[in-house]
Amino acid sequence: MPHLRCFRSDYVLSSMSYAMYSGLIGLVPELEEMSNPGTTTTTHENAEIIEPGEWHLGSKIKLWASEASVVGIAVGYCLAASLLSIINKWAIMKFPFPGLLTALQYFVSAFGVFVFGQLGLLEHDKLDPRIMLKFLPAAICFYVSIFTNSELLLHANVDTFIVFRSAVPIFVAVGETLYLKQPWPAIKTWLSLGVIFVGALVYVVTDREFALDAYSWAAAYLASMSIDFVYIKHIVMTIGLNTWGLVLYNNLEALLLFPLELLIMGEGIQLSKETSKQSIDWYAFDVWLPVGLSCVFGLAISFFGFSCRRGISATGFTVLGVVNKLLTVIINLVVWDHHASLVGTLGLLTCIGGGVLYQQSTSKPKAAPPLPAPAEVEIEEQPLLKPNDVQNHQGKESGP
Numbered sequence: 001m002p003h004l005r006c007f008r009s010d011y012v013l014s015s016m017s018y019a020m021y022s023g024l025i026g027l028v029p030e031l032e033e034m035s036n037p038g039t040t041t042t043t044h045e046n047a048e049i050i051e052p053g054e055w056h057l058g059s060k061i062k063l064w065a066s067e068a069s070v071v072g073i074a075v076g077y078c079l080a081a082s083l084l085s086i087i088n089k090w091a092i093m094k095f096p097f098p099g100l101l102t103a104l105q106y107f108v109s110a111f112g113v114f115v116f117g118q119l120g121l122l123e124h125d126k127l128d129p130r131i132m133l134k135f136l137p138a139a140i141c142f143y144v145s146i147f148t149n150s151e152l153l154l155h156a157n158v159d160t161f162i163v164f165r166s167a168v169p170i171f172v173a174v175g176e177t178l179y180l181k182q183p184w185p186a187i188k189t190w191l192s193l194g195v196i197f198v199g200a201l202v203y204v205v206t207d208r209e210f211a212l213d214a215y216s217w218a219a220a221y222l223a224s225m226s227i228d229f230v231y232i233k234h235i236v237m238t239i240g241l242n243t244w245g246l247v248l249y250n251n252l253e254a255l256l257l258f259p260l261e262l263l264i265m266g267e268g269i270q271l272s273k274e275t276s277k278q279s280i281d282w283y284a285f286d287v288w289l290p291v292g293l294s295c296v297f298g299l300a301i302s303f304f305g306f307s308c309r310r311g312i313s314a315t316g317f318t319v320l321g322v323v324n325k326l327l328t329v330i331i332n333l334v335v336w337d338h339h340a341s342l343v344g345t346l347g348l349l350t351c352i353g354g355g356v357l358y359q360q361s362t363s364k365p366k367a368a369p370p371l372p373a374p375a376e377v378e379i380e381e382q383p384l385l386k387p388n389d390v391q392n393h394q395g396k397e398s399g400p
Contacts, residue, residue, distance in 0.1 A: 077304035082328045084297045085161060089153050091290035095280070098150030099258065099267045101291065102143075106255035108295035109302050113248045125245030132253060138235040139253035145228040146254070147261065148221040156214035159348055162328060163203045164218045166196055166351035171226035179230055192357035199350025206343045247302040 088101075095101055117124045125131075152161050170193045176182045185193070204210075236246060262268040274280055281287060329348060 073304060073307045077301065077307070080297055080301040080304055083331075084294070084301055085153075085158055085328050086331050087290060087294045087297055088150065089158050089161075091294040092150060092154050093290075094287045095291050096154060097267060097271060098147060098154055099261045099265060100271065101294065102146050102150055103255060103258040104291060105146075105295045105298035106251040106258070109251040109299040110248055110255060112299050113244050113251075117244065117248075122244050123242065124248050125241045127248070127252075131239065131241070132249065135235065135239060135249045136253060138232050139250055140257065141224065141228040141231050142250055143254040143257045143261075145221070145224040148217055148224050152214070152217040152221045155211065155217050157209065158328065159203070159344065160207065160209075160214065160218060161221075163200045163348055163351055164222050165225070166348075166355065167200045167222060168225045168229065169193060169355070170197055171222070172229050175226060175230040176233070180234060188357075192354050195354030195357055196351045197354075199347045199352075199354060202347030202350065203344045206341055206347065208341055208344075243303060243307050247299075251302065 091101060092098065113122070113124055116122045149161070152164070173185050173189070173193060177184050204215075239246075241249060275282075329345070329352070333345070
């Protein structure tokens, strides 16, 4: 599987599909060979000989393929993240057990990666007890963030979820600087984060469905997500796993934590009560359809999310998630009856606008082309005395 580079903020999102990305990235191995004329290659008898001047075209095609892969990863993440919030809300309304729902998502993701790996459709790192122990803190952070996400969607509307999701970059920016030793954001970046904060404040003040339990879960979600993004960014860059290995380890270890959540939150007792009452039709299609879709999209966002985490900062990754919530807002306004007021929606859009401003403030200019390396001269070919040295020596001899 070729190495996947991730979204950078200087690339503009387009409507290019992930299928196009898969086709273009397949060109990279051949182009790697073409773009390096110094390597020895095996040619057929009737093969066309490429002139040295044509290597530039091969480099351009390789660059276009790389850019297509970057855009494909970003588009895939945006689509998965935007639709997952709506699908999760739909699933939690039909299946009001947040812990069990997330456990099903973990199982589908881990089992899917394992099966596809056995079939040779993808490559993932083998399970190693030492790596699992090292990865455990990240899995705990991931589990808590997803669980609080489900609880927030159960107790509040999608608008509230989006607003608190939008506020995560404010805390991630601080954590990234203090923990990952990144430089403090520039003034423009702080201004854009301030816009996000103002938009969130406007939404909270004008929320007609304000409830203490909902906002308690919102605060827990905000804290857990901030820690999760910073710490998992550190793990991704240091643990040495490939993308599918990260998905396998993350979801498998989170699944192993599910029994502990049943004991702490008492969801097991609630499950037995609802089963005895027969209040939920466990075999109904309208129950398992949203649950199944949430599992599939959970696997998709795991892959695209880890791919993006490799190439951008933790704060930039969270802001990418904020921007794609615009599609979620549009779907939410069309589908659900319970959503924010007009002023609250404006506050929500202000949060998303702050995310766009942040993305622009952190965009880096394109690097200048490297200067040509100076010609190397063998030591035997260098003169013992340079002309300037001779003139200086003669000047000293003619001096007083």
